[in-house]
Amino acid sequence: MSTITLGVDLAKSVFSVCAVDGAGHVLERREFKREAFAVWLAQRPSGTVVAMEACSGAHHWARRCQEYGLQPRLMAAQLVKPYRKSQRSKNDRNDAEAIATAARQGNMRFVPIKTVDQQARLSWHRVREGYKAESLAIGNRLRGLLAEFGIVMGKSDKALRRVLADLDAHTALPAQFKALIRSVDAHWTQVRTAFDACDARIESHARDDERCVRLRAIVGVGALTADAMIASLGKAQEFRNGRQLAAWLGMVPTQHSSGGHTRLGAISCRGDGYLRTLLIQGARSSLQRAKAVATGKATPEQLWIRSLAARLSFGKVLVAIANKHARQLWVMLAHDADYDPCASQRHPMHRPAKLA
Helix, strand or coil: CCCEEEECCCCCCCEEEEEEEECCCCEEEEEEEHHHHHHHHHHHCCCCCCEECCCCCCHHHHHHHHCCCCCCEEHHHHHHHCCCCCCCCCCCCHHHHHHHHHHHHCCCCCCCCCCCHHHHHHHHHHHHHHHHHHHHEEEEEHHHHCCCCCCCCCCHHHHHHHHHHHHHHHHCCCCCHHHHHHHHHHHHHHHHHHHHHHHHHHHHHHHCCCHHHHHHHCCCCHHHHHHHHHHHCCCCCCCCCCHHCCCCCCCEEEEECCCCEEEEEEEEECCCHHHHHHHHHHHHHHHHHCCCCCCHCCCCHHHHHHHHHHHCCCHHHHHHHHHCCCHHHHHHHCCCCCCCHHHHHHCCCCCCCCCC
């Protein structure tokens, strides 16, 4: 296996490369256009480590490296930054060297490489989020335009659609303005239709994937969450345990500890914000279900949730539930296990939940 590590600063057109030997000395610096970089990469010795930041296009180049027999290493940008020699002098050459240096650290954490199928499935989630934001923006635009003419309605989309359907009843509105509103309304309808199509496709993915079906056995984990977890994590075996996954999702407290004094702050909110949002929203559903079910029919997890709700604030309860779900999902993905609502009772550290 080659002892040379290649640090690559990816870009749209010009890629900067820094080659470092086993002792950490810079051997070569080069810059390539996209086509030339692909040809040059295919000529590298098998086993060469190619390090890159996890940015747009990084997973594509990582898969190309695997095809060429190379060893790709993807790292989060914030983990590479400390290894740049000059924090005030940022350029492609310095970035490429910092990437190569960071990749050689024995305790460096690397980003798992996504397959083509994973990225394709995750694309539906990204587009859906775009349609959701666009739909909200168009709805607010319509409300603002109508408010200029004294037409105000409730906050729901249903209230706005009722006003748009009865637009002809407002005889004082100019004809040109009505035509404009109808045009914007038609665009709004198209966006909502596209949004619903994304929902249908994601639901289809989740229904046809056995792993998603198993994940959805957890109360609060629906088609969106299950499919996003599969698309983002695969088998989740890059994490040693569920606690690492929860920390990666930013659902653990920050620390400001020193001198043996432990100081915990708010949750870190690091990692994948989309997955974190889905899990916390799903935790709302779990909390509502736990409060609604009768005590005699409640599962051990629901009893635990009710005990949390009796002594903690609403936000902390949601984060705790989401953290637990993340650890459960890791076990189910990493070990191909089914959901067992009574598994916690068999743990040697189990303590019965106490209801207030």
